[in-house]
Amino acid sequence: MRDDPDERELTVEDENSDALTELRYQELEPLEFATNRGCQLLDEITLHILELRLALLVVTDDVSLRLDDFYPRLAALEVLADQAVGAARLLLLNADLDEAWGSLPSRPQAVYARHKAAVTRGSPNVFPEPSSLRRFNSAIRTIGSQATGPDWRARPQCPAMIRDGSRQCSNGVLYLGDNAFASGCFSHATEAERTRHRQHQDGRHEANVEASHIAHSALIGLGRIIAEGWLRRRHEPGSLFHLINQPDGPFRLEDMEDGGKAAPAD
Incomplete structure (x- = not known):
């Protein structure tokens, strides 16, 4: 019996519409995932940031400029990139996460915090493989510890x-x-x-x-x-410099389409 006598009785169409709305809501919920290819790309980003730091050490052999303002900014980027690799690998490993704080994808630090909260509740602690950048920094520190x-x-x-x-x-x-x-x-x-x-x-x-x-x-x-x-x-076909500075103009669509046909990641 209906509580409100003036309330319209639900039809089959109404019930189907409600079910469809619920289904669409579920589809809009953020799907958290990571692919092996994505993890490799993020790890490559850490390596490219590391390359910037290392190249800056030698560019002053050819340019009389003081470039130390680069280093704190690159250090901050290295931290962000390393966190992104770790967070992506947590997603790849299907690590348990606490409930998301919003509808948008989580930032890397938030993924770590949500996993820590899940571990506190009893979920297994997952330790993602360290990024190549972290391995490099550890190797450099090892040089000092072995000497002292x-x-x-x-x-x-x-x-x-x-x-x-x-x-x-x-x-x-x-x-x-x-x-x-x-x-x-x-x-x-x-x-x-x-x-x-x-x-x-x-x-x-x-x-x-x-x-x-x-x-x-x-x-x-x-x-x-x-x-x-x-x-x-720098001047090899397919390099970014070559794509930007080719005689008939930068970023020809057919060149980028051909260059984008890369082999699948391992």
């Missing part, structure tokens, strides 16, 4: 008592290198231990300088390889 060795910040507590004898000294003992520690902190160690500690610190500083030099030399070498590759391909 462990830092040994977690040191045993000094066993000596403070001057008034009321409690134990709260400082850590000195690290002497080669997995050895002094008998006390700087104040309570022997003079020989303090000298050995200073020698270790001096050696560590020299190792840091050497590690920075090795890493910088590696970056410069890669920058020169990238720069030479850019210039070599």
Whole structure:
């Protein structure tokens, strides 16, 4: 029985229309996905940003300009691109996500936050494969860690008592290198231990300088390889420079259509 006697009784057409509206609403809901091709393209974007950073290291060999304003902006782009690769791979792996915050596609940071929220609720934690950019940065940091060795910040507590004898000294003992520690902190160690500690610190500083030099030399070498590759391909058919500067005008449709017929991604 109807609550309102003046309400029109629903017909079959009305019910079908409501069902169609509901179906269309479901179709408009954002479909979250990622393809392997999309993940590869985003990873290539991280590599191209990295190429920009490396090429800037060597372009000053040919141009007397101060270009350091590029670096903080490129660093911000690297963070965004790395996050995009990780978020896309989370989607590719069908990682559980918390409810979307709107009808538009989520930003990479939001995908991470939604996955973290889902994990908090009991979903399995998914760890996407790191981007090529992140692998590169990790490799460069490894050069420094191999040269300097462990830092040994977690040191045993000094066993000596403070001057008034009321409690134990709260400082850590000195690290002497080669997995050895002094008998006390700087104040309570022997003079020989303090000298050995200073020698270790001096050696560590020299190792840091050497590690920075090795890493910088590696970056410069890669920058020169990238720069030479850019210039070599600059005038080749199909390069962006060639498409823009061809004699009969930039961006001929038939050239772009032919160039777009790329092989499918692995």
